[in-house]
């Protein structure tokens with residue numbers, strides 16, 4: 363496992379007590395905590411060279427520009443891309459999906475088209491497609507899951523046809539924890555219809571495992587900085603240059619232009635064409651620092667650490683009476699996020715009882731209402747683990763759940 367004794371002191375928030383008790387943070391799937399290194403890198407930007415990029419020829423602006431563009435290269439190599447211009451900085455994974463829907467979708471989807479998503483998606487990978495098919499009078503179909511919470515691969519062949527334009531699927535479910543065999547699925551899709559584009563929602567994958575866009579076969583990949591030790595307000599759309607280079611812009615204004623006349627505009631090249639206005643400069647710098655932090659741990663080690671925690675949490679939770687655990691029960695193809703329900707305890711009540719001991723879990727539908735409908739439950743509790751969590755955190759969670767069960771008996 364990772365050396366958490368070394369890692370935990372890097373996270374200032376974990377050193378603070380709330381009402382005299384330590385923080386047991388089990389909600390990294392929503393947002394991870396931030397190490398001092400990331401906070402310092404952003405602070406350094408504001409303190410030493412916090413000016414705008416591209417617009418100045420003076421030194422400070424050149425430094426800011428160089429740091430922003432080098433953040434792009436750092437993020438590109440983290441996901442195996444050799445082309446920094448295939449990284450478009452956005453606000454978050456949600457904006458990245460919206461950008462694809464509003465640009466590629468606008469040009470390539472018509473009333474004959476269909477798009478395929480899955481019932482296990484976060485709303486961010488459903489609602490933009492619903493809106494697009496509504497605008498275009500196209501169709502949106504969904505791949506279902508098995509009772510264990512895995513995609514049913516056989517369905518893909520049945521759902522794809524010559525009019526399928528895009529498949530939008532998650533790499534890792536933010537509720538079930540299922541790690542989809544994305545590379546295999548993409549291979550199957552491209553064999554059936556090479557023209558289908560694939561968007562992978564990697565918001566729960568990039569922070570937790572080694573991703574190499576070269577081996578994946580996807581056309582678009584989206585993720586958020588705040589789930590991978592980085593700041594809020596910065597996210598990434600990785601998209602193949604050959605797809606993006608001729609697309610119309612997403613938003614318009616400064617920085618995304620090459621020339622502007624009163625009656626027309628010549629747009630900039632990628633990626634700047636898709637980054638209108640002043641971007642989140644400090645955010646990009648913070649994200650690059652987060653990437654360096656994860657790289658220094660090694661993503662294979664991060665994955666192994668989380669797999670062990672998932673295994674430990676699953677073995678404890680599945681052994682408990684009147685607890686239902688959703689998603690696969692094997693840690694090997696599962697992320698360290700565990701959704702569960704305790705009989706007779708509403709998830710919000712469970713979260714509140716745990717909060718009395720500063721154990722932070724999430725309760726609700728976790729922005730996956732269609733998945734909860736599919737599971738025939740209104741809500742669930744969700745505990746998620748990251749590099750700073752230990753088996754002791756799992757023990758405290760189990761103790762807390764037992765307490766809550768007794769309280770509501």
Ligand SMILES: Cc1ncc(COP(=O)(O)O)c(C=O)c1O
Pocket residue numbers: 391392454455456457484486487532534535536563565566586729
């Ligand atoms: C799988 C998945 N996709 C997309 C998102 C949306 O991320 P953001 O809110 O940062 O845009 C989340 C957030 O929880 C997620 O878990």
